[in-house]
Amino acid sequence: MFDVFRSCKNRRKLIRCVIVDEAQFLTKQQVWQLTWIADLYDIPVICYGLRTNFMGKLFEGSEALLTYADTIEEIKTICRCGKKATMVLRMSGKKVVKDGAEVMIGGNESYVSVCRKHWKEAMDSTIGEYHDTKR
Numbered sequence: 001m002f003d004v005f006r007s008c009k010n011r012r013k014l015i016r017c018v019i020v021d022e023a024q025f026l027t028k029q030q031v032w033q034l035t036w037i038a039d040l041y042d043i044p045v046i047c048y049g050l051r052t053n054f055m056g057k058l059f060e061g062s063e064a065l066l067t068y069a070d071t072i073e074e075i076k077t078i079c080r081c082g083k084k085a086t087m088v089l090r091m092s093g094k095k096v097v098k099d100g101a102e103v104m105i106g107g108n109e110s111y112v113s114v115c116r117k118h119w120k121e122a123m124d125s126t127i128g129e130y131h132d133t134k135r
């Protein structure tokens with residue numbers, strides 16, 4: 001990614017900003033390369049993405065962004081109960097998917113944003129019991 005950027009002639013005139021959507025899917029190395037675009041060329045880099053996957057674990061790209069970003073702004077989503085939605089459920093029809101690959105391409109799954117309490121209920125997490133995401 002950085003090599004492509006570096007090879008662009010007149011990049012400072014041509015590129016005013018780098019915007020990355022679905023940034024949770026970046027690797028740690030790609031996020032690190034984006035920090036060089038910001039630091040070497042003084043070009044703003046703006047990334048949009050989810051914090052955690054449907055199993056409640058940080059995505060690799062999200063973890064790196066949380067580590068290296070200068071600023072983090074949260075775009076608020078609301079759960080069906082009215083509380084702030086901070087978690088994501090993967091749905092297959094009306095069933096909650098509790099494990100599987102982090103990235104599903106071409107599946108029938110959909111994603112629903114929910115608050116932590118409703119995520120726990122959907123994932124069958126018992127009070128006081130840590131939700132082991134590696135089951």
Ligand SMILES: [Zn+2]
Nearest residue numbers: 079081115118
């Ligand atoms: Zn809720």
